[in-house]
Amino acid sequence: MPAMKSVILTLALVTVLAAQASGQPADAVLARKTSSISLTFDAHRPGLRSLSVDSLKRGNFGASPIVDPGVAAAAYSVSEEDGWVRYAPSSSNDKQSVAWEMRCDGDAIRMRSFYLPGAESQGLTLRFDPNVVHATLLGHVTSGGDIALPAILHLPGMGSLRVYAQGDEKAALRYAAHRAPAAYVEVTFPAATAVHPKIEYTLEVATIYPAVPGLSADDPSFDGFRRDFLDIFQQQAELHVLANNAASDPCAFTVYESADMARYTPELVHGLTALDLVRDTLDRYLAGFLAYGMPGYRIFEEQGESEASQIPYVFSDVYPSLLIAAYDYADGSEDQPWLRKNYPGLRKWAENLVATNADGRPFVEYPASGNSGSWTAKITVRPANWWDTIGFGHEDAYSNALAYRALRGMANLADRVGEQSDAARYRLRAQQIHDAYPSTFIDPATGVVSGWRSSDGQLHNYFFPFVNGIAVRYGLVEGQQARNAMNGIFAKMQSVGYRNFALGLPGNLVPIRRADYVDLDPRFGGPTKEDGSDGFQIYENGGATACFSYFTMAALYKIGDRKEGDAILLPMVDAFAKRGFSGRGANGLTNDWRDWQGGAHGYEGFLADNYYALLAVLDRSHLIAKLP
Numbered sequence: 001m002p003a004m005k006s007v008i009l010t011l012a013l014v015t016v017l018a019a020q021a022s023g024q025p026a027d028a029v030l031a032r033k034t035s036s037i038s039l040t041f042d043a044h045r046p047g048l049r050s051l052s053v054d055s056l057k058r059g060n061f062g063a064s065p066i067v068d069p070g071v072a073a074a075a076y077s078v079s080e081e082d083g084w085v086r087y088a089p090s091s092s093n094d095k096q097s098v099a100w101e102m103r104c105d106g107d108a109i110r111m112r113s114f115y116l117p118g119a120e121s122q123g124l125t126l127r128f129d130p131n132v133v134h135a136t137l138l139g140h141v142t143s144g145g146d147i148a149l150p151a152i153l154h155l156p157g158m159g160s161l162r163v164y165a166q167g168d169e170k171a172a173l174r175y176a177a178h179r180a181p182a183a184y185v186e187v188t189f190p191a192a193t194a195v196h197p198k199i200e201y202t203l204e205v206a207t208i209y210p211a212v213p214g215l216s217a218d219d220p221s222f223d224g225f226r227r228d229f230l231d232i233f234q235q236q237a238e239l240h241v242l243a244n245n246a247a248s249d250p251c252a253f254t255v256y257e258s259a260d261m262a263r264y265t266p267e268l269v270h271g272l273t274a275l276d277l278v279r280d281t282l283d284r285y286l287a288g289f290l291a292y293g294m295p296g297y298r299i300f301e302e303q304g305e306s307e308a309s310q311i312p313y314v315f316s317d318v319y320p321s322l323l324i325a326a327y328d329y330a331d332g333s334e335d336q337p338w339l340r341k342n343y344p345g346l347r348k349w350a351e352n353l354v355a356t357n358a359d360g361r362p363f364v365e366y367p368a369s370g371n372s373g374s375w376t377a378k379i380t381v382r383p384a385n386w387w388d389t390i391g392f393g394h395e396d397a398y399s400n401a402l403a404y405r406a407l408r409g410m411a412n413l414a415d416r417v418g419e420q421s422d423a424a425r426y427r428l429r430a431q432q433i434h435d436a437y438p439s440t441f442i443d444p445a446t447g448v449v450s451g452w453r454s455s456d457g458q459l460h461n462y463f464f465p466f467v468n469g470i471a472v473r474y475g476l477v478e479g480q481q482a483r484n485a486m487n488g489i490f491a492k493m494q495s496v497g498y499r500n501f502a503l504g505l506p507g508n509l510v511p512i513r514r515a516d517y518v519d520l521d522p523r524f525g526g527p528t529k530e531d532g533s534d535g536f537q538i539y540e541n542g543g544a545t546a547c548f549s550y551f552t553m554a555a556l557y558k559i560g561d562r563k564e565g566d567a568i569l570l571p572m573v574d575a576f577a578k579r580g581f582s583g584r585g586a587n588g589l590t591n592d593w594r595d596w597q598g599g600a601h602g603y604e605g606f607l608a609d610n611y612y613a614l615l616a617v618l619d620r621s622h623l624i625a626k627l628p
Contacts, residue, residue: 030085032104035059036159036205039104041085045076046100046111046124055159055207056223062158062579065133069125069186089119099191100124107205109161111189115197123174128185130177131584133157134245134606135185137175138233139272140280141240146172150269153187153203156231156606157579160206162269167192167199177237177247179300183605185237185246210264212621222617224576230268231576231611232261233277239300241281241289245606249300250291253317253386255281256402257612259325263332263625264618278329279338285322286345293318293386309380316366316384316392316399319349320406327409327628336416343417350410350422353403354429361395362432363440364403368393370454372515379518384452386548386609389519389526389540390462390512394455397441401470404433405627412628437476447484448492449477451508460516463492463509469551473558474627482559489552490564502571502580503544503594504613505552511536523601537595539602544594546572546581546610553616554624562620569616581610 030041030049035057040049050064075090076099084101099119102111111124128135139151149171153161165171174188192199209229215222236243236250242258243250255278262274290297293315326346330339357365366384368374370393384392385399392398407430414423443450443461449468450461468485471477477485492509511532512525520526525541527534535541549568556565575581584590585600592602592610618624 029080034104034106036107037104037109039064039109041102043078045074046087046102046122048126051126053155053158053161053205055205056227058220058223060223063132065128065130065135065155067127067129067184069127074120074122089116091119109203111201111203113189113192113199113201115192115194117194121191121193123191124189126187126189128155128187130179130183130185130245130247130605134234134582135187136234136246137173137187137237138230138235138268138277140276142172144172145240147175147235148172150271152206152208152230152268152272154230154233156582156611157228157576159227160208160230160268161203162206164202164204164269165199166202168196171199171201175235175237177245179247179605183247206269208266208268210266210618210623212617212623214621215617220577221570222573224573224578225614225617228576228611229261229265229614230274232258232608232614233274234606234608235277236300239289241284241291242277242608244604244608247300248604250281250289251293251386252285252291253293253315253321254609255285256321256324256328257609259328261612261615263328264615264623273333275329275333278325279333279335282322282326282329282342286342310382312381313367314352315382315386315388316364316396317386317402319352320364320399320402323349323353323406323410324402327406327413330413330416331409331628339413340417343413343419346410346413347419347422350407350426353407354425361440362429362436363395363400365395366393366399369456370394370396370452370460371456372454372458372460372513374454375516375518377520383518387507387540389517389524390451390508391460391516391518392452395440395453397437397449397451397453397467398464398470400433400437400441401467401474401476404430404437404476405474407433409628434476437471438481441471442477442481442485446488447481448488449485462512462516463489464507465489465493465505465509465552466507466548469548469553469555472555473551482555486555486559486561498544498596500544500571500596500598501568502575503596503598504546504572504575504581504610505549505568506537506542506544506596507540507548508542510542512541517541523603525601537601539593543601544596545592545602545607546576546613547592547607548609549613550616553613554619557616557619557622565616565620569613569620572613573617576611576614582606 038052038061042049051066052061054060076087079086084103086098086101089099097116137147139147149165151163177185209226234245237246241250259278262278265274382388384396407426411423411426441449449471450459451464472482513532514527514530525535525538553565589600590602590605591600592607
């Protein structure tokens with residue numbers, strides 16, 4: 001019977017392939033579906049024509065991101081035997097010889113490559129459309145720039161595939177990604193060679209997220225947390241660091257977000273943790289790597305004038321971010337040899353934070369004044385932090401909150417390597433920031449923490465939920481002042497009518513005045529009216545996003561307002577499950593930023609910062625460690 005089955009299926013394939021040549025589909029024979037995988041094998045060459053994964057096994061199979069890899073391929077004859085789809089090269093003298101064979105069973109895809117002397121040997125390439133799913137390959141980078149196995153092929157919104165190899169102990173996958181002129185993410189599985197005549201790759205579906213007491217695996221309301229927890233980790237394919245996404249820019253000021261989540265992420269695959277990815281990224285920065293937010297960095301794949309000319313200063317949140325990430329790694333991994341080796345480099349970063357300011361105040365100060373009207377129409381300098389279209393300058397409340405946490409962590413690391421003098425200085429500066437923070441940044445008229453104090457002494461308060469959130473979460477604003485700040489933010493949110501938390505949160509609740517907005521391009525919220533109202537709800541000028549919403553939710557959970565925290569978190573988790581923060585809207589723009597009616601106004605397509613919001617699930621259950 002098995003032999004007869006093989007003959008019947010082979011004849012069926014021949015019939016279907018003949019039909020395909022006349023324009024009819026061949027998917028019916030080549031399709032496979034299990035509880036966690038839905039795919040179609042390619043009818044012409046080794047590979048997949050479609051792939052969808054549901055790591056939670058709920059039958060939630062979305063659109064396939066697989067596209068034609070567009071590479072020249074040898075001709076193959078295709079057959080099936082005992083569940084294996086087999087690809088025999090037409091160039092082979094032995095027509096029964098198979099170069100690749102593939103199958104799908106249960107939670108795994110298996111792909112075998114065989115070396116055929118005299119036949120053209122080609123790797124198997126999976127190309128993903130990032131506008132559908134922004135795939136990324138997570139693992140250690142080899143000296144040749146490939147990704148060593150085992151590794152993780154992560155498909156945001158779907159789940160993960162643990163990738164293993166047998167037959168080559170040094171097996172590694174080629175990894176490439178670009179966003180222009182046509183966006184793609186590409187992973188290539190090398191073919192067998194004379195040295196390694198048979199290689200078998202296994203792609204095993206996995207759902208990787210931290211255990212949270214009280215969250216039943218059968219409860220679908222937190223599926224967005226389970227399926228998307230790893231979405232924060234996007235390894236840039238060309239630059240080999242954690243970044244916005246696989247084909248976008250690395251940002252030094254966001255490394256701490258990945259590190260914060262890595263501390264709570266279970267092992268990705270045997271021999272690889274999320275903290276390993278953080279360490280590898282930190283090692284690159286310690287060796288002198290430049291990223292966005294640092295002078296000299298050039299925007300990835302940018303055409304025309306370089307963004308480097310707009311960044312003459314290190315952003316105020318760069319060194320705090322890197323130091324927090326270093327603390328997360330050193331403390332979470334207990335890798336004392338790494339700490340001892342790299343302490344001098346960490347110290348250089350820390351010294352930039354404790355350098356004496358001209359006015360003798362304890363804060364990190366950005367060279368740009370932040371004064372209203374000081375930003376020129378042609379951008380020659382960007383503001384102080386991540387929010388790089390809003391005129392944060394001089395004393396920036398967000399960056400100084402990060403600096404406070406970074407210096408406390410650095411003091412802890414200094415103690416561990418016996419540098420007590422350093423520890424004392426860093427701890428003192430952190431305390432000085434803490435003590436001066438409320439009187440410097442709280443707007444006495446509203447009780448809300450302002451975004452920045454410019455060099456002319458003016459406070460710039462646009463009711464930033466994330467600024468108030470981080471100040472409360474990190475303990476810079478405490479007690480009744482903390483409650484007043486959060487109450488003020490929510491009172492303003494109600495008064496301006498923001499209700500749809502499935503879109504995330506606006507960065508600011510009132511329009512940024514033209515005099516305080518840096519990028520006047522209307523695509524990025526740039527206003528023409530002086531009150532900023534015509535740019536409001538677009539991009540960073542009050543647009544809704546999951547980015548930085550973590551701080552607002554974490555602050556609410558910290559002060560005991562679980563009901564208010566859940567009112568934001570639960571709709572967002574549901575939106576994550578529906579892939580609400582990735583892909584493109586009907587207008588061709590992307591969903592990482594929305595107006596308050598849900599219209600798309602982003603450009604990244606996938607912005608890893610959005611997924612930092614999922615850390616709030618752990619705050620909700622009081623699983624986050626206290627600050628050092």
